[in-house]
Amino acid sequence: MxxxxxxxxxxxxxxxxxxxxxxxxxxxxxLIDLVDLDVSPLDDKKTFDGMVDVGIVEGACAxxxxxxxxxxxxxxxxxxxxxxxxxxxxxxxxxxxxxxxxACLKTAYMDGPTVEGGGLIPNDPExxxxxxxxxxxxxxxxxxxxxxxxxxxxxxxxxxLKALLTGTQPQxxxxxxxxx
Amino acid sequence: xxxxxxxxxxRKIVIDPVTRVEGHGKVTIRLDAAGAVEDxxxxxxxxxxxxxxxQGRMYWEVPLVIQRLCGICPVSHHLAAAxxxxxxxxxxxxxxxxxxMRRLMHYGxxxxxxxxxxxxxxxxxxxxxxxxxxxxxxxxxxxxxxPEIGKWAIFIRKFGQEVIKATxxxxxxxxxxxxxxxxxxxxxxxRDALRARVGEIISWCTAALEHHKGYVAANRVxxxxxxxxxxxxxxxxxxxxxxxxxxGTLRVIDAEGxxxxxxxxxxxxxxxxxxxxxxxxxxxxxxxxxxxxxxGWYRVGPLAQINCCSAIDTPLAEAARRDFMAVGxxxxxxxxxxxxxxxxxxxxxxxxxxxxxxxDDDLQGTDLRAEGTRREEGIAWIEAPRGTLIHxxxxxxxxxxxxxxxxxxxxxxxxxxxxxxxxxxxxxxSGKEITEGLLNHIEVxxxxxxxxxxxxTHALGQMPLIVTLEDASGAVIAREVRQ
Ligand code: SF4
Numbered sequence: 001m002x003x004x005x006x007x008x009x010x011x012x013x014x015x016x017x018x019x020x021x022x023x024x025x026x027x028x029x030x031l032i033d034l035v036d037l038d039v040s041p042l043d044d045k046k047t048f049d050g051m052v053d054v055g056i057v058e059g060a061c062a063x064x065x066x067x068x069x070x071x072x073x074x075x076x077x078x079x080x081x082x083x084x085x086x087x088x089x090x091x092x093x094x095x096x097x098x099x100x101x102x103a104c105l106k107t108a109y110m111d112g113p114t115v116e117g118g119g120l121i122p123n124d125p126e127x128x129x130x131x132x133x134x135x136x137x138x139x140x141x142x143x144x145x146x147x148x149x150x151x152x153x154x155x156x157x158x159x160x161l162k163a164l165l166t167g168t169q170p171q172x173x174x175x176x177x178x179x180x
Numbered sequence: 181x182x183x184x185x186x187x188x189x190x191r192k193i194v195i196d197p198v199t200r201v202e203g204h205g206k207v208t209i210r211l212d213a214a215g216a217v218e219d220x221x222x223x224x225x226x227x228x229x230x231x232x233x234x235q236g237r238m239y240w241e242v243p244l245v246i247q248r249l250c251g252i253c254p255v256s257h258h259l260a261a262a263x264x265x266x267x268x269x270x271x272x273x274x275x276x277x278x279x280x281m282r283r284l285m286h287y288g289x290x291x292x293x294x295x296x297x298x299x300x301x302x303x304x305x306x307x308x309x310x311x312x313x314x315x316x317x318x319x320x321x322x323x324x325x326x327p328e329i330g331k332w333a334i335f336i337r338k339f340g341q342e343v344i345k346a347t348x349x350x351x352x353x354x355x356x357x358x359x360x361x362x363x364x365x366x367x368x369x370x371r372d373a374l375r376a377r378v379g380e381i382i383s384w385c386t387a388a389l390e391h392h393k394g395y396v397a398a399n400r401v402x403x404x405x406x407x408x409x410x411x412x413x414x415x416x417x418x419x420x421x422x423x424x425x426x427x428g429t430l431r432v433i434d435a436e437g438x439x440x441x442x443x444x445x446x447x448x449x450x451x452x453x454x455x456x457x458x459x460x461x462x463x464x465x466x467x468x469x470x471x472x473x474x475x476g477w478y479r480v481g482p483l484a485q486i487n488c489c490s491a492i493d494t495p496l497a498e499a500a501r502r503d504f505m506a507v508g509x510x511x512x513x514x515x516x517x518x519x520x521x522x523x524x525x526x527x528x529x530x531x532x533x534x535x536x537x538x539x540d541d542d543l544q545g546t547d548l549r550a551e552g553t554r555r556e557e558g559i560a561w562i563e564a565p566r567g568t569l570i571h572x573x574x575x576x577x578x579x580x581x582x583x584x585x586x587x588x589x590x591x592x593x594x595x596x597x598x599x600x601x602x603x604x605x606x607x608x609x610s611g612k613e614i615t616e617g618l619l620n621h622i623e624v625x626x627x628x629x630x631x632x633x634x635x636x637t638h639a640l641g642q643m644p645l646i647v648t649l650e651d652a653s654g655a656v657i658a659r660e661v662r663q
Contacts, residue, residue, distance in 0.1 A: 012226065014249060014251040015250065015251040015252055016248070016250075016252075016254065018251065020352055022300070023338075023341060023351055023352070025334050025335075025337075025338040026334050026335070032320055032323065032324075042300070042319065043318035043320070045314065045315065045318075046314075062227070063225075063226070063227070092248035095245075096232075098233060099229065099232045099235070101229070103232050104232040104233060105229070107229070107231045108229060108231050108232065109464070112231065112455065112585050113450055113572070113583075113585050114450055114453055114585060114587065115455050115457065115464070116454045116455060116457075119457045121457075122227075122458070122459050123459055124223070124460035126206070126225070127225050127460065130227060151251065151352050
């Protein structure tokens with residue numbers, strides 16, 4: 001029987017959730033026995049060639065490209081897990097919503113003490129349009145499981161993945177739930 | 181992978197997203213009618229807005245919040261912010277225990293981040309070749325084919341993460357650096373567990389360095405010519421120009437090694453650096469004030485760290501540095517691929533530093549935090565894994581942040597990365613059939629800088645690869661996604 005497939009994706013986050021996933025350390029060998037890694041920023045596979053069994057998504061949606069990537073990702077994953085505070089409730093990136101997008105852009109590109117000649121706000125068509133606000137992923141797609149934490153520990157991610165990849169419901173002990 | 185469809189109209193190629201770098205970015209290459217590279221741009225397409233939304237937060241929260249810029253080098257941001265907030269708290273010198281706890285955390289961080297980059301992200305290109313099929317270009321393939329290197333990858337990174345946990349409380353987004361010092365010392369049990377393993381870690385780091393030197397020797401022409409150009413270099417150095425990744429003054433040297441700036445203090449950063457915004461990237465373009473954007477750009481990161489320092493105060497890394505500098509024959513080493521070699525020397529240095537600190541009894545001291553008279557402004561820098569990182573804050577009398585300015589490592593390399601992309605495009609792509617492997621050459625050039633676009637735009641994530649061909653009017657002639 002072919003191994004189940006795992007895909008990962010990072011939207012507006014800090015990559016810390018992916019790093020926490022890598023903190024499974026030597027268990028990565030066990031993981032390779034268990035699954036094939038499909039589309040992921042950790043490898044060079046950039047598009048799906050079929051459904052994968054489990055997908056994990058890190059980060060919130062801050063621009064139109066995030067929404068597009070997330071929708072496509074959802075469509076290809078039988079089970080989708082939102083990992084970390086950014087994906088689940090917007091996390092630190094959503095602090096942008098308190099100040100407002102325009103104010104954030106102005107501060108970064110026009111008002112900085114080292115910005116040359118008054119600056120400008122980048123606006124090239126090559127850049128994706130920013131959303132008015134930063135949104136959690138479940139605003140756009142259905143999520144099957146949520147792993148809280150900033151980031152969730154490697155133990156949490158490992159326990160959840162292992163259960164899902166072997167076809168069981170994850171039963172995580174309360175000690176693995178950290179909202180920090 | 182698409183290729184040209186035989187058309188002779190001018191067209192544009194887009195690599196989107198670039199993978200195995202930490203962040204979101206894409207490359208567009210514009211070809212003229214004859215198929216020669218007209219222009220190439222490396223766009224960073226994420227925006228976060230930390231400088232604005234950190235305003236109003238209490239200043240002691242900043243080291244905890246700001247590190248969420250980047251999950252790969254959170255410690256660098258945690259510590260740069262803590263050092264700036266020391267000044268806000270009126271503390272010019274934290275107690276020795278605090279200084280050494282922070283240093284140990286930082287060396288753990290640079291160790292794990294350099295290991296992640298060289299092994300997990302870059303080694304597939306070096307081991308399997310730039311043109312290897314994409315399904316081979318990842319750490320899992322490395323683990324299967326080169327188990328010894330896979331072992332270094334996993335366990336050197338793991339060790340660095342454990343040093344961070346022992347000193348910072350958590351592996352990712354630690355919590356121990358606070359304005360004026362730290363909130364914990366090093367537990368004996370943690371110290372002993374790390375002591376028991378540090379010798380082996382040093383030997384693996386040295387073995388990885390030797391292995392890489394073998395690669396360099398076997399690929400000398402490629403190594404020296406690939407995406408290579410002369411440039412200035414910038415790094416923090418310690419007293420007497422000795423390498424110090426945690427603290428020191430700024431040194432900028434030109435391509436010949438002559439000092440353009442030396443001994444500059446953090447408070448003077450605005451006198452030396454200026455940032456230009458370009459409409460097509462969220463990543464700003466810093467350069468040296470007074471030199472202009474075309475002449476004032478420079479490179480940072482491991483290559484700059486090694487080129488700028490006059491010595492390293494740990495024996496194995498110092499021997500490796502001399503070896504490395506011999507390549508330049510007394511001049512800075514300019515080869516872009518030499519970033520990897522330099523990164524491994526810094527890796528060895530960090531492992532040696534960690535060992536020194538693990539045998540320093542100050543780490544068990546109990547004087548953890550100093551106090552002083554509140555100030556309004558704090559400016560600090562640190563040599564992060566990818567180069568000089570600058571944090572600048574002002575705080576009002578209610579203890580709330582009034583302003584923040586961040587110049588992160590990858591931002592400094594923006595001009596250099598763009599030049600590297602253009603150079604590779606010109607030498608490898610112009611007038612040729614465009615293959616997937618050739619496009620990967622461009623990514624290899626970007627990857628040498630280990631860009632952390634998460635930090636840089638203050639965002640991060642994956643970068644897949646889409647190739648779009650456009651004619652001069654911008655109409656798409658072909659568009660294909662790279663598998
Ligand atoms: S949840 Fe935390 S660790 Fe994960 S991406 Fe967001 S900021 Fe980073």
